[in-house]
Amino acid sequence: MRVVVPVVSSANTMSGVTRHAINMVRALLLTERVDHVHVVAGQWQKYVAEALGDVPGLSLEMLKIHSDIVSRNLWYAVGLPRVVRQENADLVHYSFPSPLWRSAMDAPAVVTLHDLYPHDLPENFGPIKAPFNRIVLRQCLWAADAIACVSHSTLARLERIDPMLSLRSAHVIPNCVEVPDAEVKPLEGLSDPFVLCVAQHRRNKNLLVLLRSFVHLRAMASVDQNLRLLIVGMDGPETNAIKSFIEQHHLQEKVLLKSGLSEGELRWCYRECLALVAPSVVEGFGLPVAEALLEGCRVVCSDIPSFREVGKHHCRYVRLNDCADVGFANAIVEECVRPKPLAVMSPQYSLETIACQYEELYRSLVVRNSSSVPVGCSTAKHVKGHVEV
Structure with a gap:
């Protein structure tokens, strides 16, 4: 089976969605039925090539297009079907919702659904982009042969927004979470105790x-007055507000904003921080929480369904109310006086486990496609937590 995985996005550095795609590709290459994976990235996404490396059964195409939203969406709508035909692909797996022209491809299409932010939090996109993203999201999900939700929380949200769509083609296949092969590498310039x-x-x-x-x-x-806060992540709509707060409270020497860390540097951060703090209002999965637990890190996070699903009883949960800032501060202090926990192994998120789930889903779709059964008459049953063929 030949699979095309497009990862073309605007991100100039590694994001959670791209890390999901890279881990997914690694999982696919473990399966018996997948002979070849062709990954497509933008020419500005050199970090994808660095992360994947040179692996048998893998090819990487770096697109020479502009990174603006129009160029990227036009490529997904028109350029990607051409790549699928050129590669003689049996299946295409969208690593996140993008314009999907299903009738232009003979191969079935799977899309990973991380979240429903265009509906739940349009402020993430702004007043102009939010309606456009809702349209793209709906078009892609309805055009896809199958939707792979990264968590039960995401599936439950999809069921509330569009029950027919969730019953028609949605499955739960979580993110892969494993300790990377990268050697632990200290982050330069950070010797004081820090919260991550x-x-x-x-x-x-x-x-x-x-x-x-x-x-x-x-x-x-x-x-300790030497305590620092390290925030690792790409700039976004909140960057100006974050920098303004830091300046107003004279925290320039205490709050570090970093992005583009290597896997080795991120592993060091998880291991050396006093605690990982995740105060999110809504999440699709919660990859940093899962990764931190795998490295034996204390975790203080908001009490939301996706974090409960991933963290179970291993995290300290804080309610999101008017006093959440005080709640997080108290929880951090209380957790930091306790011994560091042991690493939490999560075999349900291993590459091998996720590879088997994708392999079953892909097989059912390819068989259905070769039999020319109309979309919506899948031989794969919708079972929360796994795919039953």
């Missing part, structure tokens, strides 16, 4: 609450 947050600068990440919590932390007599 891995998040893009978007509204759903709730970073202003985190910053207010950090101010409360520094006001506590028991807290």
Whole structure:
């Protein structure tokens, strides 16, 4: 089976969605039925090539197009079907919802659904982009032969927004979460104790609450005044507000904004931080929470369904209310006096487990496509948590 995986996005550095796609490709290459995976990235996404490396059964195409939204969406609508035909692909797997012209491809299409932010938090996109993203999201989901939701929380949200769509083609296949092969590498210039947050600068990440919590932390007599806050994530719509808060509270020397860390550097951050803090309002999965637990890190996070699903009883949960900033500060202090936990192994998120789930889903779609059964008459049953063929 030959599979095309497009990962073309605007991101100039590694994002959670791209990390999902890379881990998914690694999983696919473990399966018996997938002979070849052709990954397509933008010429500005050199980090994709660095992360994937040179692996048998893998080819990487770096597109020479512009990174603006029009060029990218036009390529997904028109250029991607050409790539699928040229590669003689048996299946195409969209790593996130994008314009999908199904009738232009003979191969079935799967799309990974991470979240429903265009509906749940349009502030992530702004007043102009939000309606456009809702249209693209709906068009892609309805055109796809199957939707792979990254969590039960995402599937439940899809069921509330569009029950018919969720019953027609949605399945739960989580993100892959494994300790990377990369050697642990210290982050230069950081020797003081620090609290870690891995998040893009978007509204759903709730970073202003985190910053207010950090101010409360520094006001506590028991807290080391050398304590720093490290936020790892790409710039976004909230970047200006975040930088403004830092300047207003004179935190330039205490709050570090970083992006583009290597896997080795991120592993070091998880291992060396006092705690990972994740104050998100809504999430599709919660990859940093899962990764931090795998590295034996304390985790303080908001009490939301996706974090409960991933973190279970291993995290300290904080309710999102008017006093959330104080709640996070108190929870961080209380957790940091406890011994560091042991690493939490999650075999349900291993490459081998996820590979088997994708392999079953792909097989059912390819068989259905070769039999020319109309979309919507799948031989794969919709079972929450796995795919039953």
